[in-house]
Amino acid sequence: MPAVLVQYEAEIWKAIIETFAMVGASIAAAVLIGLPVGTLLFLCRKGKILENQMVFSVLNLVVNIIRSFPFLLLVVFLIPFTRLIIGTAIGTAAATVPLSIIAIAHYSRLVEQSLLDVPKGVMEAAISMGASVKEVIFKFLYVEARSGLVLGLTTSIISFISYSTIMGVVGGGGIGDFAIRYGYQQFKTDLMIYMIIIMVILVQIIQFTGTTVSRLIDKR
Amino acid sequence: MPAVLVQYEAEIWKAIIETFAMVGASIAAAVLIGLPVGTLLFLCRKGKILENQMVFSVLNLVVNIIRSFPFLLLVVFLIPFTRLIIGTAIGTAAATVPLSIIAIAHYSRLVEQSLLDVPKGVMEAAISMGASVKEVIFKFLYVEARSGLVLGLTTSIISFISYSTIMGVVGGGGIGDFAIRYGYQQFKTDLMIYMIIIMVILVQIIQFTGTTVSRLIDKR
Amino acid sequence: GNGTETKENEDTKATPEKEEVTLKVASLIPPMTEILELVKPKLAEEGINLEMVVLGDNVQPNTALAAKEVDANFFQHVPYMEEFNRNNEAELVPIVPIYFANYGVYAKEFESMDELPEGAVIAIANDISNIDRSLALLAQHGVITLQEKTGPYYTKADITENPKNYKFEEVDLLMLARMYDDADAVVMTPAYASPLGLTPKSDALLTEGIENDFAITLIARKDNADWEPIQKLGEVMTSPEVRKFLEENYDETAIPAF
Amino acid sequence: MIKLHKVSKSFSQFQAIKSISLTINKGEIYGIIGTSGAGKSTLLRLMNLLEVPNEGDVEVNGQQLTKLTSKSLRQARQSIGMIFQHFNLVANKTVYDNVAVSLELAKIPKQERKNRVIECLQFVGLEKLLDKYPAELSGGQKQRVAIARALANRPEVLLCDEPTSSLDPNTTAEILGVLENVNKSLGVTIVIVSHEMEVIKSICNRVTVMADGEIHDTVCIEPAGIANISNSPNWFVEQLVKGGE
Amino acid sequence: MIKLHKVSKSFSQFQAIKSISLTINKGEIYGIIGTSGAGKSTLLRLMNLLEVPNEGDVEVNGQQLTKLTSKSLRQARQSIGMIFQHFNLVANKTVYDNVAVSLELAKIPKQERKNRVIECLQFVGLEKLLDKYPAELSGGQKQRVAIARALANRPEVLLCDEPTSSLDPNTTAEILGVLENVNKSLGVTIVIVSHEMEVIKSICNRVTVMADGEIHDTVCIEPAGIANISNSPNWFVEQLVKGGE
Numbered sequence A, B: 001m002p003a004v005l006v007q008y009e010a011e012i013w014k015a016i017i018e019t020f021a022m023v024g025a026s027i028a029a030a031v032l033i034g035l036p037v038g039t040l041l042f043l044c045r046k047g048k049i050l051e052n053q054m055v056f057s058v059l060n061l062v063v064n065i066i067r068s069f070p071f072l073l074l075v076v077f078l079i080p081f082t083r084l085i086i087g088t089a090i091g092t093a094a095a096t097v098p099l100s101i102i103a104i105a106h107y108s109r110l111v112e113q114s115l116l117d118v119p120k121g122v123m124e125a126a127i128s129m130g131a132s133v134k135e136v137i138f139k140f141l142y143v144e145a146r147s148g149l150v151l152g153l154t155t156s157i158i159s160f161i162s163y164s165t166i167m168g169v170v171g172g173g174g175i176g177d178f179a180i181r182y183g184y185q186q187f188k189t190d191l192m193i194y195m196i197i198i199m200v201i202l203v204q205i206i207q208f209t210g211t212t213v214s215r216l217i218d219k220r
Numbered sequence C: 001g002n003g004t005e006t007k008e009n010e011d012t013k014a015t016p017e018k019e020e021v022t023l024k025v026a027s028l029i030p031p032m033t034e035i036l037e038l039v040k041p042k043l044a045e046e047g048i049n050l051e052m053v054v055l056g057d058n059v060q061p062n063t064a065l066a067a068k069e070v071d072a073n074f075f076q077h078v079p080y081m082e083e084f085n086r087n088n089e090a091e092l093v094p095i096v097p098i099y100f101a102n103y104g105v106y107a108k109e110f111e112s113m114d115e116l117p118e119g120a121v122i123a124i125a126n127d128i129s130n131i132d133r134s135l136a137l138l139a140q141h142g143v144i145t146l147q148e149k150t151g152p153y154y155t156k157a158d159i160t161e162n163p164k165n166y167k168f169e170e171v172d173l174l175m176l177a178r179m180y181d182d183a184d185a186v187v188m189t190p191a192y193a194s195p196l197g198l199t200p201k202s203d204a205l206l207t208e209g210i211e212n213d214f215a216i217t218l219i220a221r222k223d224n225a226d227w228e229p230i231q232k233l234g235e236v237m238t239s240p241e242v243r244k245f246l247e248e249n250y251d252e253t254a255i256p257a258f
Numbered sequence D, E: 001m002i003k004l005h006k007v008s009k010s011f012s013q014f015q016a017i018k019s020i021s022l023t024i025n026k027g028e029i030y031g032i033i034g035t036s037g038a039g040k041s042t043l044l045r046l047m048n049l050l051e052v053p054n055e056g057d058v059e060v061n062g063q064q065l066t067k068l069t070s071k072s073l074r075q076a077r078q079s080i081g082m083i084f085q086h087f088n089l090v091a092n093k094t095v096y097d098n099v100a101v102s103l104e105l106a107k108i109p110k111q112e113r114k115n116r117v118i119e120c121l122q123f124v125g126l127e128k129l130l131d132k133y134p135a136e137l138s139g140g141q142k143q144r145v146a147i148a149r150a151l152a153n154r155p156e157v158l159l160c161d162e163p164t165s166s167l168d169p170n171t172t173a174e175i176l177g178v179l180e181n182v183n184k185s186l187g188v189t190i191v192i193v194s195h196e197m198e199v200i201k202s203i204c205n206r207v208t209v210m211a212d213g214e215i216h217d218t219v220c221i222e223p224a225g226i227a228n229i230s231n232s233p234n235w236f237v238e239q240l241v242k243g244g245e
């Protein structure tokens, strides 16, 4: 192993763990909240089973507002909220809050889009069988859109990793911040390149897994 | 109009124009290069008409590498390249280079995903009619996937706006950077809020246009 | 670490030797972080556990300090702190100045300010207090002339004479060093110049010296400025060891201000 | 069982159904026939409110569907089976799961479900293809899955849109036998849209002829019964040769 | 015109086509019939290499398709029209554009294209629905668009997979008339997969009966001719009443 990696080994591990923590939290938020929000965005559209102009407009606006914020300012704006739920506004745990909010907004758009590609006939079959809204979602929509949902999540996760690199601002740490601090600000170019290689490997693994899973579950 | 807006009017207009320039360039790059790259990613997959493991892996890796870079470091890495084609590495024109590269990587993934949702039967019809690769793409794939391509581009454009806010680091300017510099670093909170409102309006218009266009051209 | 912990710290300040207290200090880059690392063992002897919080931009350390998330910070000069206080109704106070970051003008192609051609591009930082400082440095050496300050800071609008028509290009603080190749000249702190192998002593065309208000200072809040661990920190940071460290490693780059 | 009262349906300008009234009695096998584009599918889709009428009322099993809350409408639909003209199978579910899902919706316990699914797949001769996905099936096999799905939770009404359009004569006869059987033994009311005269004639009691979105005529007929067709490929040869004579 | 030589096709484990050889002559109308799942569609799709055989050779119009470069294969395919069992229309193209696209691919000039499209749509009785999208069509109308599309660029070979499965007897008769016409007047070789005995018997010269992926038998027949069916709804009523007697 190159000497510089040995020298910084402990810190690198720490950075990797921080990245996993931040990205893990974003994934959880994307799946637990972004997926329902995206589904609502789809179902409340004109002509869909929960058609509701009000709910659609509000959700749409909220998602747009989150996506409109320069990310740095979103982090700053959310500080009081972050402090409320995490107890502090600096550090890795605190960094997960703005990241998760962005994750929700980001993934919900991709979910909405995937669901729009489900053939109308499948929805009709579900409705004609008397499926409840919940059943339409879980037994039909998600089943038929699953490969798109997985690919969308893959794309999103990679974006979350990219967003996490900015979290150094509030002391979030992570590999990206490590690379920026040592490599960019202190000109330890070799260290920076190793960090980027780690990032590339991580992203490559995620993309490969996502592509493979989505292909395996696509029976259309 | 609030006094603070009057006071900074000229600079605000300049920032708006800078944002339009940066985002416009990214959109052009996304459409002119990201679309073909995404299409190739799709067509070179296993079982598709240009099946080619080599090309697929290389493109896939390049896109992943771009997406793996902490954005700030990508900007730095690209400085020599930017200087080569723009002549300088600072200013709005220079900022368009890293933004465009990111735009290509970002949109190509969404293109790939949209094309994967085109029903197999349509591809078969195209092939059975003896369509060339170019014809398959333009007369069938893009026609059938067009609403997804538009929605994907909408999502991407909004991401580009978000990325453009970081371009202050190389003097790219733009509304987001304006908000960060005056609002965040100089504590002119009212000015910052106005800038964010401009961003929200901009994003809302883009999302509305995208959603509407995609709905109108979706005849499925 | 969180706010409550800080409060406990305050409660225990009567008996600091008996119980270990944690002192959180926000900082950005070397040599600031190095100085903090250097004094850490000394504080530990006193039962003070120094925890350094490295943040990534130059507003958050103040925000965190004002919100009592950290007990002190060490990255700024007093005018910058005052600006923050003014705008955020915060009560940050200087404890002790540590070093002068000897602001300087650097150019890759040119040996002296006179060689810099008509219309040359000079890169400066893009935040208001550093714009002020960069312009002041140039004015100090008669490169440009500035009018009377209208607000707390000089801005580009205050330039009354610019005989050689220099163009000022504003970029992020962290980007300045990268501009060394790009702009004709760069105005920056030694912290950013040193990674390029540049020192104020041998490479700068102009430097601001120590005749100014811009010493990098240890900052705390009004309510904990007298707290013993903070005072201790101030003491150890102005110790001979730190002076020796700066003189050995940052000759002319970080000039001790104590 | 099913009553349409002055029902109309327009798609933007085009009026596909023009103020149609009809009554289908419990236990009937009711045929709807007519040229392509006459409005047969639209009429059938109005009967479970998949198309919402612009005017008029739809009554099924004593309930005014047009006036139900969405919850009651869901319940009402659970007892109305439907076979779609284009099958509308869930492409990401296996043959088994496509059939099982209608039982899940009806909250049938898992154990019972399994037997019932197998039973229905046996009816349509697909018990061996349990684990296949729709993309791996032939046209006729897909159609049979759609039939099994509609039969699975023993609906009281069965709406069939061209249920045998992709099936060869043998399989058609078998399927018609199944339909006749559920009609006779369970009293299921069946509505069949078909363009195949043979099919309509073999099992329907009453038939409506549609033209241009209107009822042209409704006739009562005596079902001719389902021809007994052998299941061997030789049957095709015989038929062909017989015709050639 | 079409020669299959010991062609086999497997889907993972399952062998759908088992070493089939057959020859279809130029100008023939050739029928393929058999039970659901026998392998009819797969056999047809092998004839333009939509399915690549695991073994054996496919020859069309003197060219070994299996050995062509992809460019020549494309050219060869332009003279092989295909009507799919599930239509495979482009949902985002209008009826007009769905038909026009095959002419675009053949590089027919725009002016000529227009006349040809209208002509083909007249053949199938859809000249009034030019601007509709597939989602706005009835099942039979979709099928007719698919037929018009396959006919448009005057192919030398026409592969038809259940071309009349969604059509009523009148429309079926009309379409068969069109097929017979292009066969007689232009010498187009036609292969028809159908489960409807009537259809096969009315226009085919030779018929292959398939079973379990193999050729059970091939018989020569004298086409019975297309029944002359009136286009009025009364015809349905007459047929129904006649049956009821």
Ligand SMILES: Nc1ncnc2c1ncn2[C@@H]1O[C@H](COP(=O)(O)OP(=O)(O)OP(=O)(O)O)[C@@H](O)[C@H]1O
Pocket (backbone or CB within 6 Å): D135, D136, D137, D138, D139, D140, D141, D166, D168, E011, E012, E014, E016, E034, E035, E036, E037, E038, E039, E040, E041, E042, E043, E085, E195
């Ligand atoms: N992609 C596939 N994967 C696996 N099995 C397949 C696939 N396509 C077809 N089969 C199987 O191959 C057999 C023949 O299919 P084919 O579509 O040729 O039947 P067919 O004679 O056209 O029947 P039908 O009249 O019902 O359309 C069927 O048993 C089907 O299940």
Ligand SMILES: Nc1ncnc2c1ncn2[C@@H]1O[C@H](COP(=O)(O)OP(=O)(O)OP(=O)(O)O)[C@@H](O)[C@H]1O
Pocket (backbone or CB within 6 Å): D011, D012, D014, D016, D034, D035, D036, D037, D038, D039, D040, D041, D042, D043, D085, D195, E135, E136, E137, E138, E139, E140, E141, E166, E168
């Ligand atoms: N969503 C729609 N938008 C516009 N027009 C429609 C729509 N659905 C059906 N139509 C039109 O309504 C008419 C009746 O359609 P329907 O599907 O009920 O016909 P059908 O009798 O079932 O015909 P087929 O036997 O061909 O299936 C057709 O002319 C069709 O073009």
Ligand SMILES: [Mg+2]
Pocket (backbone or CB within 6 Å): D040, D041, D042, D085, D161, E138, E139, E140
């Ligand atoms: Mg129909």
Ligand SMILES: [Mg+2]
Pocket (backbone or CB within 6 Å): D138, D139, D140, E040, E041, E042, E085, E161
């Ligand atoms: Mg078939």
